Amino acid sequence: xxxxxxxxxxxxxxxxxxxxxxxxxxxxxxxxxxxxxxxxxxxxxxxxxxxxxxxxxxxxxxxxxxxxxxxxxxxxxxxxxxxxxxxxxxxxxxxxxxxxxxxxxxxxxxxxxxxxxxxxxxxxxxxxxxxxxxxxxxxxxxxxxxxxxxxxxxxxxxxxxxxxxxxxxxxxxxxxxxxxxxxxxxxxxxxxxxxxxxxxxxxxxxxxxxxxxxxxxxxxxxxxxxxxxxxxxxxxxxxxxxxxxxxxxxxxxxxxxxxxxxxxxxxxxxxxxxxxxxxxxxxxxxxxxxxxxxxxxxxxxxxxxxxxxxxxxxxxxxxxxxxxxxxxxxxxxxxxxxxxxxxxxxxxxxxxxxxxxxxxxxxxxxxxxxxxxxxxxxxxxxxxxxxxxxxxxxxxxxxxxxxxxxxxxxxxxxxxxxxxxxxxxxxxxxxxxxxxxxxxxxxxxxxxxxxxxxxxxxxxxxxxxxxxxxxxxxxxxxxxxxxxxxxxxxxxxxxxxxxxxxxxxxxxxxxxxxxxxxxxxxxxxxxxxxxxxxxxxxxxxxxxxxxxxxxxxxxxxxxxxxxxxxxxxxxxxxxxxxxxxxxxxxxxxxxxxxxxxxxxxxxxxxxxxxxxxxxxxxxxxxxxxxxxxxxxxxxxxxxxxxxxxxxxxxxxxxxxxxxxxxxxxxxxxxxxxxxxxxxxxxxxxxxxxxxxxxxxxxxxxxxxxxxxxxxxxxxxxxxxxxxxxxxxxxxxxxxxxxxxxxxxxxxxxxxxxxxxxxxxxxxxxxxxxxxxxxxxxxxxxxxxxxxxxxxxxxxxxxxxxxxxxxxxxxxxxxxxxxxxxxxxxxxxxxxxxxxxxxxxxxxxxxxxxxxxxxxxxxxxxxxxxxxxxxxxxxxxxxxxxxxxxxxxxxxxxxxxxxxxxxxxxxxxxxxxxxxxxxxxxxxxxxxxxxxxxxxxxxxxxxxxxxxxxxxx
Ligand code: KG4
Ligand code: ZN
Numbered sequence: 001x002x003x004x005x006x007x008x009x010x011x012x013x014x015x016x017x018x019x020x021x022x023x024x025x026x027x028x029x030x031x032x033x034x035x036x037x038x039x040x041x042x043x044x045x046x047x048x049x050x051x052x053x054x055x056x057x058x059x060x061x062x063x064x065x066x067x068x069x070x071x072x073x074x075x076x077x078x079x080x081x082x083x084x085x086x087x088x089x090x091x092x093x094x095x096x097x098x099x100x101x102x103x104x105x106x107x108x109x110x111x112x113x114x115x116x117x118x119x120x121x122x123x124x125x126x127x128x129x130x131x132x133x134x135x136x137x138x139x140x141x142x143x144x145x146x147x148x149x150x151x152x153x154x155x156x157x158x159x160x161x162x163x164x165x166x167x168x169x170x171x172x173x174x175x176x177x178x179x180x181x182x183x184x185x186x187x188x189x190x191x192x193x194x195x196x197x198x199x200x201x202x203x204x205x206x207x208x209x210x211x212x213x214x215x216x217x218x219x220x221x222x223x224x225x226x227x228x229x230x231x232x233x234x235x236x237x238x239x240x241x242x243x244x245x246x247x248x249x250x251x252x253x254x255x256x257x258x259x260x261x262x263x264x265x266x267x268x269x270x271x272x273x274x275x276x277x278x279x280x281x282x283x284x285x286x287x288x289x290x291x292x293x294x295x296x297x298x299x300x301x302x303x304x305x306x307x308x309x310x311x312x313x314x315x316x317x318x319x320x321x322x323x324x325x326x327x328x329x330x331x332x333x334x335x336x337x338x339x340x341x342x343x344x345x346x347x348x349x350x351x352x353x354x355x356x357x358x359x360x361x362x363x364x365x366x367x368x369x370x371x372x373x374x375x376x377x378x379x380x381x382x383x384x385x386x387x388x389x390x391x392x393x394x395x396x397x398x399x400x401x402x403x404x405x406x407x408x409x410x411x412x413x414x415x416x417x418x419x420x421x422x423x424x425x426x427x428x429x430x431x432x433x434x435x436x437x438x439x440x441x442x443x444x445x446x447x448x449x450x451x452x453x454x455x456x457x458x459x460x461x462x463x464x465x466x467x468x469x470x471x472x473x474x475x476x477x478x479x480x481x482x483x484x485x486x487x488x489x490x491x492x493x494x495x496x497x498x499x500x501x502x503x504x505x506x507x508x509x510x511x512x513x514x515x516x517x518x519x520x521x522x523x524x525x526x527x528x529x530x531x532x533x534x535x536x537x538x539x540x541x542x543x544x545x546x547x548x549x550x551x552x553x554x555x556x557x558x559x560x561x562x563x564x565x566x567x568x569x570x571x572x573x574x575x576x577x578x579x580x581x582x583x584x585x586x587x588x589x590x591x592x593x594x595x596x597x598x599x600x601x602x603x604x605x606x607x608x609x610x611x612x613x614x615x616x617x618x619x620x621x622x623x624x625x626x627x628x629x630x631x632x633x634x635x636x637x638x639x640x641x642x643x644x645x646x647x648x649x650x651x652x653x654x655x656x657x658x659x660x661x662x663x664x665x666x667x668x669x670x671x672x673x674x675x676x677x678x679x680x681x682x683x684x685x686x687x688x689x690x691x692x693x694x695x696x697x698x699x700x701x702x703x704x705x706x707x708x709x710x711x712x713x714x715x716x717x718x719x720x721x722x723x724x725x726x727x728x729x730x731x732x733x734x735x736x737x738x739x740x741x742x743x744x745x746x747x748x749x750x751x752x753x754x755x756x757x758x759x760x761x762x763x764x765x766x767x768x769x770x771x772x773x774x775x776x777x778x779x780x781x782x783x784x785x786x787x788x789x790x791x792x793x794x795x796x797x798x799x800x801x802x803x804x805x806x807x808x809x810x811x812x813x814x815x816x817x818x819x820x821x822x823x824x825x826x827x828x829x830x831x832x833x834x835x836x837x838x839x840x841x842x843x844x845x846x847x848x849x850x851x852x853x854x855x856x857x858x859x860x861x862x863x864x865x866x867x868x869x870x871x872x873x874x875x876x877x878x879x880x881x882x883x884x885x886x887x888x889x890x891x892x893x894x895x896x897x898x899x900x901x902x903x904x905x906x907x908x909x910x911x912x913x914x915x916x917x918x919x920x921x922x923x924x925x926x927x928x929x930x931x932x933x934x935x936x937x938x939x940x941x942x943x944x945x946x947x948x949x950x951x952x
Pocket of ligand 1: 312377521553722723725726757758761773774775776779801864866867868869870895896897
């Protein structure tokens, strides 16, 4: 059965975590285990001490187990979400889907909590885990923690028992019968003579081999010595186990007689290969079972990478050391050589802003001492990290060696419902760049998101630069006090109203509209939308079509990767547009360059955020990832109508999560790997923000894309859903039978026995050499042709049921093309396209008519990507006039995949389910009842899993 280990954090004492201690949460799901760990900062912020960890052996169940495990761990340790200072995630290398579940969940967590996110190599994490277990990292605090763990009252057995009950509950699942248990094969560390190993004084060589499937492994080699973990070989790479073994042996030759250890989940398959190769070379490798423990991840982060990364949630991506099968075979076909996939580090911006962390304490004190009088000593700053309500932001400049140096910071605190500004310091070399402004804006916006309505500060009368800065930020002087400062200088007092009563009411009041953020990642579009009731505030679609076009169809692996890259910025964009047009956009619209409108620190012009690199970088491949804001200008206009007028001038740049009532996410049907990214991310976001999450069926979403604002579905109805993945006729007598459920509401009259309609369009288009997706191109051609020119088969036209079959038609068209080409006759493309399209239309219209008359429907709906086909729309409209039914089709902009339709589906379900829900908010804003009801709708649990299948 599944194996769950540890809550005693690998030999470290389980000290109770005081509520003022900041902790990091680290997780890794890239291998056969789900790893979660908590580590606390030492009082001076410079070190991390393991608190607890969980290691659950459960391959392929990461999406179900990760968040419940995190939730249980925090509850058990009595750690609140507010105590989490940063999220650390294993970036692999490992199982593609596994790594993405960890990374997507972590992105949702960090974005929702507003804390930095960092990625760590999983092989690094293993090395640091081992170093921790061996006690090689022995600072005073760590030593004390280990010593405490030795005391009888902290004996591991007792502690394990306490947690086992819950853990087993989590681990109980029939699907988990096929797991591999590494511990059964390899000795655990307890069986080795650890003290001898650790105290020998000799460095320990650690070889790591992670299972890469396809008969390959991800190897890495480390040297562990007192207080140090050194990576040998190259950065993470992929190779055959034989080559990895040879690499290990080549490097270990010179370490004969030293302790040589071997770890990683690759051992399950290749242990004997590694041991034999080594022993042939006269080396004795000792296998150990050390997974990438969460606490090891945290150590690796702090010790070896923390200063290099921006902490930007959008920038953290899985480590990919090789391409997908599709890309590799395409490269082979076209005889291109693929370079190893590039890491994202090269894209790092030169200046970045993030919330400050306890380990930044020393740098903050230094900056204050050098340029601001040194009032804020390390000790005082440390206590700020422990005090409640603190909002601390820093700006970092990238140095030549890739590390980041603190160049400015702002310290503020929410005290008695007011934001008080304590200190703002900018290093002289970085003045005039708008850093102080941006840092303060970040603090102000975070405070606003918590419902804080006033900001106050005091400043030395002689500090004109600072006073100008505050005045530009909208602060007004409300008084002064003579000889306020110890040296006798006068203070000026300033104040700024952050939110009016009307604005607070609009965002959180009892009469606000039901506000939903919807997320859709079921196929090849990453989409997010904000709705207020059934009013669409924003809809953003990041299309991946350019990435798939080369392959003539959607490559699932690429889709999943692109969703992981785009999800954070797509949601950010939807939340920005959901509030009101952001500053730079409005300035551009007014014909001004964005660069000239930002707020300023001094008289110099501030470069735009893009130039400064202050905004999160665009997703990894920016040029080709187009954000099609359902048309951007339209969305912008709509949003200013919605929240705009009341919230204009607040300084908020995006809707805060605390103002959302619900999250909606497509959880079926679709490409499973693609769905998982959106679902994992949405679950993380929901857990972090307390905003409840609801699953929406993608096909039902397509149906709701036809519903206009202020309207609802008209029953009884018949719907023809035609997309790239589906072709089906549905009937419904009324809204959901079960609260919120689409299952049972719809009767599936019939569906395709083989290809989907969009798929048929795409395949025929491909045969004609048209680019992917072929549907739009083919229908354009068809408009010029004669639909009666070629008599293609109309399968199942008279079958008397509602089934469809399209593969025969597809084959007939392709055969026709070949025959004509062989006969040397030139194809009449428009005639061919029109005839193919007509064959589809004839069958679909006939079956739709039959369905309408047999079910005495009052309304007929056409939905899905193929609903964009004009000829089909028209033919159905004409046919239905005979049957006295209303015909509803989606607007063209909402035919393809989008999140607006997902949000609208949830809103519709809520509208039919009575009243009385409560909004959760992890903030100072009081939860208030919301007008429309979500209470009756079934929420998605933390263990929710996506499904590739529709269960309408
Ligand atoms: O609903 P959708 O965006 O994605 C899925 O959920 O599958 O549908 C995409 C499909 C593609 O196969 C595309 O070729 C097809 O819809 N499509 C069209 C047209 N526009 C898009 N098919 C025929 N005529 C069109 N005008
Ligand atoms: Zn679709």
